[in-house]
Amino acid sequence: MLKWRGLIAEQGRSGQSVAAFCRERGLCAPYFFAWKKRLGQSGTERFVEVQVPSTAEPAQPTTSHSQAIEIRLGAGRSVLVEPGFDAHHLRAVLAALEMRA
Structure with missing residues (x-):
């Protein structure tokens, strides 16, 4: 599982499509997608903390x-x-x- 987690992170940083990334490394793209989905459902790295500066003003909606x-x-x-x-x-x-x- 750690191997796939590392490969998925590496693919994300590479900027390559999953197909190109897998082809270059001799990986099976369907397995890659299956692991990506499986690990994505585990809740890891799902949310990013957002901090709003206290000086932020609410955005004014436009008519359109x-x-x-x-x-x-x-x-x-x-x-x-x-x-x-x-x-x-x-x-x-x-x-x-x-x-x-």
């Missing part, structure tokens, strides 16, 4: 995005989630961003 949710990723990047979003698509985007982190 008043119901939207903005997820700030740092380094000037953010994801704007509009009402009626596709949850499956959002999960895929967040998973891809998590792999790049």
Whole structure:
């Protein structure tokens, strides 16, 4: 299990797709995905602590995005989630961003 945990972390840092990472190391991609899912369900490294500075002012909603949710990723990047979003698509985007982190 520790081997797979290390490989999954290494793949995330590599910036490579799972297929390319596995091909380069002679790993079976379906096994990689299965272990990634299994270890992801164990609750490890799921949440990141967020600290809001005491001087932060609440964001003022705009008329066009008043119901939207903005997820700030740092380094000037953010994801704007509009009402009626596709949850499956959002999960895929967040998973891809998590792999790049």
